[in-house]
Amino acid sequence: MTPGAYSLVDLDQRPDLAAEVLALFTASPPGANHLVCGLPAYMGLPASPESLSQAAGVLIALSGNRAAGALALCPYSEEQITLWGPAVAKGAGSETGARLIDAAREALHLSPYGSMRALADTRNRRSRTLLLAHGFTTWKDTYCYERELGGAAQPGTSRVRRAAVRDHAVLATIFIQGFPDSDHCIPSLQRRESEGYRHYLLEDDGVVAAAAAIQDAGGRGWLKLVAMRPEMRGKHLSKRLLEGVLAEEGKRHTRALALEVLADNAPAIHLYESVGFKRRWTATIFTGPV
Ligand SMILES: CC(C)(COP(=O)(O)OP(=O)(O)OC[C@H]1O[C@@H](n2cnc3c(N)ncnc32)[C@H](O)[C@@H]1OP(=O)(O)O)[C@@H](O)C(=O)NCCC(=O)NCCS
Structure with missing residues (x-):
């Protein structure tokens, strides 16, 4: 490949390149080159056509007729896009990733998105250096945790159940x-359920004390939200909620539950570890302007 001789296209313009783009994302195994998928529910899973199709756009750096690099733009909220990549082919020029980030910024400039975030595995020095040199600053570290369910019956608790519309x-x-910053409840939880979410609740003395939201993804459940009513926090009730959720998800034959938690959320980390979640990797969250 001739370094620098790239043209930029979107996957929508060149759907014939889908397999090549997928191969670029797949060729970054966990470790020093691991790329963190920009779609929370798919974090820690190998790239799949389904995960790629959920991106808002996929930019491709073309060298001749070959994909030299790719960068997926994944909606995180109504205001923020998460970058997945850039994934760069072996032998492609070192500036390929930088070109893709600049192109993402240009593409988003007139969009409703006000900022970008990018997650880089803490072992991936190349990715960290690239982001810092291109207008990104570090925000916080985050952990990905996972718990296999393995089909075995979980202890469970009768006080946890699926939410009904009346809840x-x-x-x-x-x-x-x-x-407070999540758009999960907009426009409604019913809409989220039609998108594949399941909602659970814990009752204590007839009062709904806590709630959890699970997104179905690639045969596993992504634990997107866990929250306790503020006035009921600190009473050791949250473990009961999670044990109940694990039991209900086990009955559905969910293979594993995974989640992301900020490294400074000590009570939540303690909670997840107390019900058997294992830390898979640590990433730094970077943010930058569009
Ligand atoms: C996370 C949340 C659900 C936990 O519920 P809670 O009622 O506050 O927590 P609990 O009383 O059940 O305590 C959880 C555990 O963390 C422990 N804990 C509390 N503060 C801690 C700290 N600073 N460091 C370490 N452990 C801590 C508690 O001792 C308890 O463990 P134990 O039951 O083994 O003693 C609740 O704080 C919440 O709704 N937070 C806002 C939303 C949120 O951050 N969700 C998680 C995002 S991933």
Whole structure:
């Protein structure tokens, strides 16, 4: 490949390159070159056509007729895009990744998205250096945890059940109190359920005390939200919620549950480890302007 001689296209313009782009993302195994998928539910899983199709756009650096690099733009919220990549082919010029980040910024400039975030595995020095040199600053570290369910019966608790539509209003209040910046409850929890989410609740003395939201992804469940009513926090109830969720998901034959938690959220980390979640990797969250 001739370094620098690239043209940029979107995967929508060149769907014939889908397999090549997937191979670029797949060729970054965990470790020093690991690329963190920009779609939370798919983090830690190998790249799949389904995960790629959920990106808002996939930029490709073309060298001749070959994909030399790719960068997927994954919606994180109504205001933020998460980058997945850049994934660069062996032998491609070192500036390929930088060109793709600049192109992402240009593409997003007139969009409703106000900023970009990117997650780099803490072992991936090349990715960290590239982001820092291209307008990104570090925000916080985050952990990916996973718990195999393996089909075995989990202890469970009768006080945890799937939410019914009549529970949605109280669940939305609990989620918004726990995650004020999340758009999960917009426009409604019913809409989220039609998108593949499952909602669970814990009752204590007839009061809905806590709630969890699980997204179905690639045969596993992504534990997107766990929240306790503020006035009921600190009473050791959250473990009961998670044990119940593990039991219900086990009955559905969910292979594993995975989640992302900020490294400074000590009570949540303690909670996840107490019910058997294992840390898979650590990434730094970078943010930058579009
Ligand atoms: C995370 C959350 C659900 C935990 O519920 P909670 O009622 O506050 O927590 P609990 O009382 O059940 O305590 C959880 C465990 O963490 C421990 N803990 C509390 N503070 C801690 C700290 N600073 N360091 C280490 N462990 C801590 C508790 O001792 C308890 O363990 P134990 O039951 O083995 O003694 C709740 O704080 C919440 O809703 N937070 C806002 C939303 C959120 O951050 N969700 C998780 C995002 S990934």
